[in-house]
Amino acid sequence: MKTKMISTAVCALCVLALTGCGEISSPVSDGSGASSASSAASPMVSTSTNSTSSAASNQSSSSAKTSSTVSAVSTEQSKAESLPALSQSDKYVEISVPDETSENSEVGSLSQRNAVSKARDYLKFTSFSHDGLVEQLKFEGFSAEDAAYGADNCGADWKEQAVKKAKEYLKTQSFSRDGLIEQLEFEKFTHEQAVYGVDNAGLDSSSQAGKKAEEYLKYSAFSYSGLVEQLEFEGFSHADAVAAVDSCGADWNEQAAKKAEEYLKYSSFSRTELIEQLEFEGFTAGQAAYGARAAGL
Numbered sequence: 001m002k003t004k005m006i007s008t009a010v011c012a013l014c015v016l017a018l019t020g021c022g023e024i025s026s027p028v029s030d031g032s033g034a035s036s037a038s039s040a041a042s043p044m045v046s047t048s049t050n051s052t053s054s055a056a057s058n059q060s061s062s063s064a065k066t067s068s069t070v071s072a073v074s075t076e077q078s079k080a081e082s083l084p085a086l087s088q089s090d091k092y093v094e095i096s097v098p099d100e101t102s103e104n105s106e107v108g109s110l111s112q113r114n115a116v117s118k119a120r121d122y123l124k125f126t127s128f129s130h131d132g133l134v135e136q137l138k139f140e141g142f143s144a145e146d147a148a149y150g151a152d153n154c155g156a157d158w159k160e161q162a163v164k165k166a167k168e169y170l171k172t173q174s175f176s177r178d179g180l181i182e183q184l185e186f187e188k189f190t191h192e193q194a195v196y197g198v199d200n201a202g203l204d205s206s207s208q209a210g211k212k213a214e215e216y217l218k219y220s221a222f223s224y225s226g227l228v229e230q231l232e233f234e235g236f237s238h239a240d241a242v243a244a245v246d247s248c249g250a251d252w253n254e255q256a257a258k259k260a261e262e263y264l265k266y267s268s269f270s271r272t273e274l275i276e277q278l279e280f281e282g283f284t285a286g287q288a289a290y291g292a293r294a295a296g297l
Contacts, residue, residue: 108149108153109146111142111143111146112146112149112150112153114142114146114150115137115142115146115147115149115150116149116150116153116154117150118137118140118142118150119133119137119150119151119153119154119156120154120155122136123154123156123161126168127161127162127164127165127168128156128161128165128187129158129161129162129165129184129187129188129189129190129193130151130152130156130158130188131151131188132187132188132189133147133150133151133154133156134147134148134150134151135147135188137150137151158189158190158193159192159193159196159197161189161193161197162184162189162193162194162196162197162198163196163197163200163201164197165184165187165189165197166180166184166197166198166200166201166203167201167202169183170201170202170203170208173215174208174209174211174212174215175203175208175212175234175235176205176208176209176212176231176234176235176236176237176240177198177203177205177235178235179234179235179236180194180197180198180201180203181194181195181198182194182235184197184198205236205237205240206240206243206244208236209231209236209240209241209243209244210243210244210247210248212231212234212236212244213227213231213244213245213248214248216230217248217250217255220262221255221256221258221259221262222250222255222259222281222282223252223255223256223259223278223281223282223283223284223287224245224250224252224282225282226281226282226283227241227245227248227250228241228242228245229241229282231244231245252283252284252287253286253287253290253291253294254294255283255287255291256278256283256287256288256290256291256294257290257291257294257295258291259278259281259283259291260274260278260291260292260294260295260297261295263277264295264296264297269297270297271292271297274288274291274292274295274297275288275289275291275292276288278291278292
């Protein structure tokens with residue numbers, strides 16, 4: 001349809017051009033002139049028309065080729081449009097390559113991994129401070145560097161380790177708050193960790209003072225004042241120490257007799273000297289005299 005329109009237009013233009021140049025004249029009414037003009041014009045129009053038709057045909061062929069190309073492009077475009085649209089994630093594929101250097105630095109050497117494993121084994125059964133665990137690993141034969149690596153990477157919470165250690169001590173012994181803090185620091189916990197451990201171990205100072213008084217009386221003899229002083233030396237407050245001694249149920253006369261016997265095991269005394277020694281220990285004069293007499297003097 002598009003090609004036919006181009007051919008008709010070209011023909012029309014050619015005819016107009018020829019008419020303007022005088023090559024095609026209008027028919028004349030005079031007899032002979034009309035006939036000759038008509039016969040002369042016919043071949044020229046035919047030739048021009050043929051040339052024009054040839055050109056139009058070539059142009060039509062070119063247009064057909066162009067139309068075919070456009071059609072082919074349109075077909076390919078239609079095929080492309082019919083394909084499903086790719087998402088951004090479909091267009092690009094990420095490939096993760098493990099960083100072997102990073103992994104190796106996290107894992108550590110074989111000896112370091114063994115130190116970590118040994119540290120965790122110890123922490124399953126008892127509690128340690130960081131420095132205490134390092135010392136234990138060194139005792140096991142690990143180098144100072146590997147032992148430190150093991151303690152650093154075992155995953156322990158050192159404050160919680162201090163709490164556990166404080167509770168372990170309180171199961172077997174009695175402590176004042178200050179005394180237990182000192183003990184945890186001796187175990188190489190920092191002061192901050194030791195304080196945290198004691199404050200979170202459920203320590204009751206007054207009850208601990210009573211237990212400590214009973215422990216002392218199992219292994220040695222004390223006067224009332226002597227036992228109060230000993231508890232204060234252990235870090236208990238004066239109030240807790242007095243309350244503990246008042247409630248320990250000791251017979252102070254019997255305590256004086258035991259103390260007299262202890263002295264006589266290691267040294268010799270006259271009665272007067274022994275009484276003076278017992279009074280020096282904090283027993284009253286009546287308790288000291290009772291003690292010397294009960295010991296056979």
